[in-house]
Amino acid sequence: MNDDLLAKIRLIRSPSIGPVTFRQLLTRFGTAEAALAAIPDLAARGGGKAPAIASQATAKAEAERVEKLGARYLALGQGLYPRLLAELPAAPPLLIAKGDFGLLDRQAVAIVGARNASAAACRFARGLAHDLGEQGLAVVSGLARGIDAAAHDGALATGTIGIVAGGIDIFYPPENEERQCAMFERGLVIAEMPPGTEPRARHFPYRNRIIAGISLGTIVVEAAPKSGSLITARLAAEAGREVMAVPGSPLDPRAQGCNQLIREGATLVQTAADVMESIRPMDSRVQSASAPYEPAPQEAGDADADARRSVEQLLGPSPVPVDELVRLSGQPSGAVQMVLLELDLAGRLDRHAGGRVSLR
């Protein structure tokens, strides 16, 4: 068993280390093993005690379970890890995937929508997924009821990727078992959480960021206002991806979310041709994309007492952008990042959306 992989599992399964902290640590220390070794000192300098770290045994048990399930890990910055997903600042450091890994080489587009969608909308989603599959795209969705299920079914023959909120061996909702098993064989299923994890409410937005992040664009079919599908659309927009929506009558409450998205600038799509036209500019961006993300040690940015004092003084309970801390402190960016990493590992920092931080 691969020591680097085990070290990565230990890091990311540690309760206080999230994807952003993980990425900071890898960027600083080059390897997960070096990061693990550095954590106690970092936490001490941050003024706290070392965070609990997942044990080697826990990591090994997880890796063995993944292997036994016939799944494998995809590590950020390595091999098959989806290139577009790696662009997200909070990209999952590790994914667990089972199925046809060849689908990761395809350009992907997400189809998401309401769990309680109308029969007509489900039929539409199935047809659209089928047509996009015929165009050579992998169709991504969240293996939920309704639109998600229809999208997977429509593209099962051509290639579909399902992102689950819980462990890869958990079927949620239960009636998806047959579909998910079919996708183990003929599609691809991806999970961020370790095997056996029952999905909880907080896991769904994490799942949604993967759906949006892995795809050139996200198509919303029938979504209520304030629904999870709209969160996925927002995450896609934040990641600079295409947001597309299928319109509906103003008299149909289930069309409100999509119509609102279109009013806010999403592209109205009715056919696979509309979708292809919409993602073409993204497409060329991907063709010319740089090599996959590789963590590499930055110029050493060790923090001295002066940097620590200065950054801590500027921090408070209100989230502030890291850029602003650098500017206001007058300290080198590397030193500020290091102070933040120390505070983070000492359990004294909260990281927020948009690269903002606050003292806990």
Next chain:
Amino acid sequence: MNDDLLAKIRLIRSPSIGPVTFRQLLTRFGTAEAALAAIPDLAARGGGKAPAIASQATAKAEAERVEKLGARYLALGQGLYPRLLAELPAAPPLLIAKGDFGLLDRQAVAIVGARNASAAACRFARGLAHDLGEQGLAVVSGLARGIDAAAHDGALATGTIGIVAGGIDIFYPPENEERQCAMFERGLVIAEMPPGTEPRARHFPYRNRIIAGISLGTIVVEAAPKSGSLITARLAAEAGREVMAVPGSPLDPRAQGCNQLIREGATLVQTAADVMESIRPMDSRVQSASAPYEPAPQEAGDADADARRSVEQLLGPSPVPVDELVRLSGQPSGAVQMVLLELDLAGRLDRHAGGRVSLR
């Protein structure tokens, strides 16, 4: 009876004088009477014989009929003539109107759509018209079946303007008689054609330009691709007005036209509030608009033989923009316009959309 009005009627009812030629003549000669007197000479210089001009008796008979119908004329550049409509290069020189002229002081928005619209869409149009009326807008439409009728009905209590393609005393379709009569009493009905004119196919696009031209914006509700409603939307866009469309399911063929409009940049609207938000920028433009259009003699631009030869040489059967003729001929703009007016009245010129002209 007003001599100026009779002269205007004679001019515009002359078969070879359209709205653009009318406007050119008024601009040149200041009054319709002076234009009538100048026409024979102009035509001779253009190398043809004088066009047939409607007789004084014909004009008088029409004016008497209009008066007897309880209608009145609105002349471009004068009094109550709708200010936004006057901005169109091919604005009708004369309108015949019957009803509540106070509605011409209101800001107006058009609601148009399919004659064979679904019951749901008609109900929607009626509700939207009602809500826009409550906001103080006059609701404009074309007194056709379907969406038009629903829009008029929804705004009958607050104020609605119907533009008919034929004469003001013609009820087309016949089942509209009751509605049109109600609008004589409580709304306003406007016609470009003289009383007694049965509407023909070519009249409908003329009618549509008035609907688009009189309104701050045009809302399309359920329209088939290539329908008249989309022509109205295009005319509104060309006039710099807001184009709005109500979306529908891609599975509904009657939603195709509106969805396509939205893809092409029309604003998706679902409620009166959406419409109000969309027309607000136009609204302020209207508030600050200059005084109504007044025809006034330009600096004399008589054409000499040199200008005539030069412009005629540049003209051919393919339409060319007038601007280009001015540039290529090296002649003053006024002289080129005069040559074109001469050729026009001599029956040798065709005027096309977008200010282009060709030799007949």
